[in-house]
Amino acid sequence: MEIIRICEESEARLLLREGTLMDYVNMWSEKYPQKDMNIRGKLLLLRDISKDLSCTLLEAKQVVDSLGNSYSQLADSVIFEVGNNVRITKAGNILSLSVKRKKEWFEGDMNWLGSVDKELDLFPVREENEKPRRCPQKIEFGAF
Numbered sequence: 001m002e003i004i005r006i007c008e009e010s011e012a013r014l015l016l017r018e019g020t021l022m023d024y025v026n027m028w029s030e031k032y033p034q035k036d037m038n039i040r041g042k043l044l045l046l047r048d049i050s051k052d053l054s055c056t057l058l059e060a061k062q063v064v065d066s067l068g069n070s071y072s073q074l075a076d077s078v079i080f081e082v083g084n085n086v087r088i089t090k091a092g093n094i095l096s097l098s099v100k101r102k103k104e105w106f107e108g109d110m111n112w113l114g115s116v117d118k119e120l121d122l123f124p125v126r127e128e129n130e131k132p133r134r135c136p137q138k139i140e141f142g143a144f
Contacts, residue, residue, distance in 0.1 A: 002078050004028070009083030009123055016122070022113040025080060029090055032078045041092075086122055088113075 006028050007015070015021040042064065050060040077091035085100040088110075097108035099122060112118035 002032075003081060004078065005081045007082055009085070012082045012086070013119065013123060016113070016119055017116055019114070019116070022110075025082075025088055025095070025113055028080055029095060032090065033093075083123070085124075 006025070012021060015024050046057055046060045046064060049055075049063055050057050053060065053063075077089060080088040080090070082088070086108075087098045087100075087105070089096050089098065095110055097110050097112065098105045099108045100106075101124060108121065109118075112122050
């Protein structure tokens, strides 16, 4: 799995307001082509597994069948980071969006990348109960 920082949050906000954030993500996505996870892709995956594990095609098929519908996890995945709180994962040529809120990752909708109305869903402002990362300095009376 490869993690690539494609832009910062401020740049992503500008791209979102211009309506080009989704195009920008797609441009990065095209730079990292992956195997399609259709029938042909599955056959190529079987071939690669049998070659890597030095096993027969039947044994490789049993490995893939044991994963069920989640066999696309075997495909190379790439994570595109947008700032610290947005990640776009590409696995098996499928893009999925994750947004971090209060130190937890939540699944988002890829349509958010094309809508200015969803800017706060992608990049929420700091919550009221979150403390700033600075500590107030205490100065005793008469110290100066």
